[in-house]
Amino acid sequence: MTDFEAMALIAKGDKSAFDVIVKRHQNALINYFMRYSGNLDTAAELSQEVFLRIYKARDRYKPKAKFTTYLFRVAHNLAINELIAKKRPDTKPIDNDEKIETLTTPDDNPETGTMAIETSDTIKEAMMQLNPAERSAIILKYTQGMSYKEISKSTGRSVAGVESLLIRAKTKLKAELQKRGVSAS
Amino acid sequence: MKKKSSNITKGKQISHKKAKMLFGPHLDGELDPKRKIALNDHLAGCEACREALKQEKALFSGLANSLETVEIPEKYNLVDSVAKEIEFLEIKSRNEGSVLGLLENFFPSKDRAKLRPSFSASLSYSFAIIVGISIGLLSGMLTPDASNTANYIEPDSSTATSYLDNMIESVSYSDEESLTNLYFGTETENTNE
Numbered sequence: 001m002t003d004f005e006a007m008a009l010i011a012k013g014d015k016s017a018f019d020v021i022v023k024r025h026q027n028a029l030i031n032y033f034m035r036y037s038g039n040l041d042t043a044a045e046l047s048q049e050v051f052l053r054i055y056k057a058r059d060r061y062k063p064k065a066k067f068t069t070y071l072f073r074v075a076h077n078l079a080i081n082e083l084i085a086k087k088r089p090d091t092k093p094i095d096n097d098e099k100i101e102t103l104t105t106p107d108d109n110p111e112t113g114t115m116a117i118e119t120s121d122t123i124k125e126a127m128m129q130l131n132p133a134e135r136s137a138i139i140l141k142y143t144q145g146m147s148y149k150e151i152s153k154s155t156g157r158s159v160a161g162v163e164s165l166l167i168r169a170k171t172k173l174k175a176e177l178q179k180r181g182v183s184a185s
Numbered sequence: 186m187k188k189k190s191s192n193i194t195k196g197k198q199i200s201h202k203k204a205k206m207l208f209g210p211h212l213d214g215e216l217d218p219k220r221k222i223a224l225n226d227h228l229a230g231c232e233a234c235r236e237a238l239k240q241e242k243a244l245f246s247g248l249a250n251s252l253e254t255v256e257i258p259e260k261y262n263l264v265d266s267v268a269k270e271i272e273f274l275e276i277k278s279r280n281e282g283s284v285l286g287l288l289e290n291f292f293p294s295k296d297r298a299k300l301r302p303s304f305s306a307s308l309s310y311s312f313a314i315i316v317g318i319s320i321g322l323l324s325g326m327l328t329p330d331a332s333n334t335a336n337y338i339e340p341d342s343s344t345a346t347s348y349l350d351n352m353i354e355s356v357s358y359s360d361e362e363s364l365t366n367l368y369f370g371t372e373t374e375n376t377n378e
């Protein structure tokens with residue numbers, strides 16, 4: 001079943017077809033948000049949010065572009081607008097935090113066994129110095145292996161815009177890596 | 186400073202600065218033939234840039250390796266949790282206006298996810314929270330010093346109230362605004378087809 005076929009079934013009310021979509025794309029999506037946020041739990045949470053948004057908008061989906069282009073357009077928008085605007089997950093007001101604590105079941109497994117697959121601290125720190133748009137573009141390029149044209153469709157920028165964004169991002173990244181003792185040779 | 190090779194070059198040579206701007210697109214395989222020729226012409230006569238390009242290539246292929254897609258552990262498998270959230274959405278739409286629907290307005294799926302970063306037991310927790318809240322509301326726990334249990338939606342009584350107000354605000358944001366500017370509205374921005 002192709003992504004388009006699955007989305008057509010979902011629009012007709014076949015919820016189980018959405019499992020196919022999630023199963024097929026969750027790894028790429030979690031990777032994107034993991035590189036973006038530096039945290040695997042946050043990445044899974046945001047990926048789930050992307051899938052839910054796509055599901056909620058199922059009636060309006062039109063197979064114009066590749067499904068992954070659409071998927072990462074939603075992901076990119078979430079990363080750029082929401083993640084930063086709301087500064088999640090660390091900076092909630094303290095009193096609200098306490099309220100939340102009392103309402104939830106305590107869940108105590110802080111990052112067990114995830115170190116190996118998360119980005120090395122040096123690269124993570126350097127990546128965090130990039131602004132959201134730059135970071136997203138770098139990840140779409142290097143983690144998703146997208147061409148400039150694909151990145152342009154997922155970010156709503158022109159191809160030339162993507163090129164100059166990536167040049168800026170790489171210049172910054174290079175400086176940040178060198179600051180941290182990473183050199184080319 | 187830099188020695189130009191004595192080769193005769195056709196046309197105007199690009200500067201070091203311009204050449205360096207082309208390194209990135211060149212390494213990404215995105216240079217059009219015209220710029221490729223310009224870069225190659227420059228490189229042929231400039232050892233400094235050849236060396237700089239070599240270093241840039243090593244740095245970014247190293248970065249590309251460490252940013253590669255990796256296999257995410259099974260405990261982050263989202264198939265079940267997404268299916269459960271969808272199930273919850275359907276229940277919500279069926280119960281619009283009922284008690285369950287009202288509670289979902291205070292604790293939308295988005296905020297439930299924020300409350301609980303682990304995905305393993307999505308729905309059971311959701312129901313546990315809702316049952317807990319219902320009990321809490323009924324026994325007046327959220328407004329301990331209020332005599333009337335219906336007080337919880339009054340504008341300025343306690344911190345619990347403002348918390349609930351925030352929740353209500355986030356509902357309108359998540360359900361209306363973000364959904365409408367997802368993808369469909371901005372497709373025409375892209376003029377590069």
Ligand SMILES: [Zn+2]
Binds near residue numbers: 201204231233234
């Ligand atoms: Zn040069």
